[in-house]
Amino acid sequence: xxxxxxxxxxxxxxxxxxxxxxxxxxxxxxxCEQTAGGKGCTKMGVCGKTxxxxxxxxxxxxxxxxxxxYAKEIVEKGENVDxxxxxxxxxxxxxxxxxxxxxxxxDSAPHAIEAHDRRKQNSINYVDDFALGTWAPVQKAGNYxxxxxxxxxxxxxxxxxxxxxxTNLIFPTTPYNQMSFYSRGGAxxxxxxxxxxx
Numbered sequence: 001x002x003x004x005x006x007x008x009x010x011x012x013x014x015x016x017x018x019x020x021x022x023x024x025x026x027x028x029x030x031x032c033e034q035t036a037g038g039k040g041c042t043k044m045g046v047c048g049k050t051x052x053x054x055x056x057x058x059x060x061x062x063x064x065x066x067x068x069x070y071a072k073e074i075v076e077k078g079e080n081v082d083x084x085x086x087x088x089x090x091x092x093x094x095x096x097x098x099x100x101x102x103x104x105x106x107d108s109a110p111h112a113i114e115a116h117d118r119r120k121q122n123s124i125n126y127v128d129d130f131a132l133g134t135w136a137p138v139q140k141a142g143n144y145x146x147x148x149x150x151x152x153x154x155x156x157x158x159x160x161x162x163x164x165x166x167t168n169l170i171f172p173t174t175p176y177n178q179m180s181f182y183s184r185g186g187a188x189x190x191x192x193x194x195x196x197x198x
Contacts, residue, residue: 027051079172081155082133083148087140087186092159092166093124095133100172105130136164143191150176 030040031054034047045054082095096102124133138144138159147158152175157166181190 027054029054029057031057077173079174079176081150081168081170081176083146083155083157085138085144090138090140091124091135092138092157092164093133093135094155094157094166094168095124096155096168096170097133099170102130102171134166134168136166138164 025042027045027050028040028042029035029045029049032047034045035041041049041054044050049057078098079100081099082093084093084095085091086093124135136159141160145160149156149158153169153171155168155170158164179195181188
């Protein structure tokens with residue numbers, strides 16, 4: 001049972017007159033254009049929604065608003081994993097140099113077997129042995145199918161049914177919750193995008 005207090009304050013000749021009216025409703029829903037009288041449904045939704053469902057939807061909306069605060073924080077921090085296909089270089093790239101906590105390799109010393117510069121020379125955006133962009137060669141094609149799996153601390157890419165597979169660890173300071181598509185120096189079209197919860 002919800003209790004709504006309506007307060008009207010009138011200033012009448014310098015005197016403040018206050019009217020309090022308590023109205024008890026099992027629900028108050030104003031989430032659609034079908035609301036009763038264009039104001040809100042209070043006993044049962046015109047659409048058939050029960051007070052319990054209305055309360056759950058209100059809770060969901062408030063939770064989404066709260067999550068959006070974290071999304072804003074991630075965007076402001078600039079944390080992301082940049083996944084792209086560079087057609088001029090014929091490379092599929094996963095760049096994690098801005099993925100969150102990335103300074104694990106700053107004090108590392110290479111193993112004797114890796115005491116060469118090939119890793120630095122062949123890497124993209126090389127910062128240290130952890131923070132780098134990994135890549136795989138791709139052939140130019142009209143269409144590419146990407147399957148991308150994002151977990152709390154890993155990103156996996158499968159190109160064209162697994163012809164190329166790439167996995168990287170990531171350590172974001174706040175969980176990722178958005179995806180964006182972009183193009184540089186050309187146009188592209190996304191035919192289908194399906195998102196599944198793991």
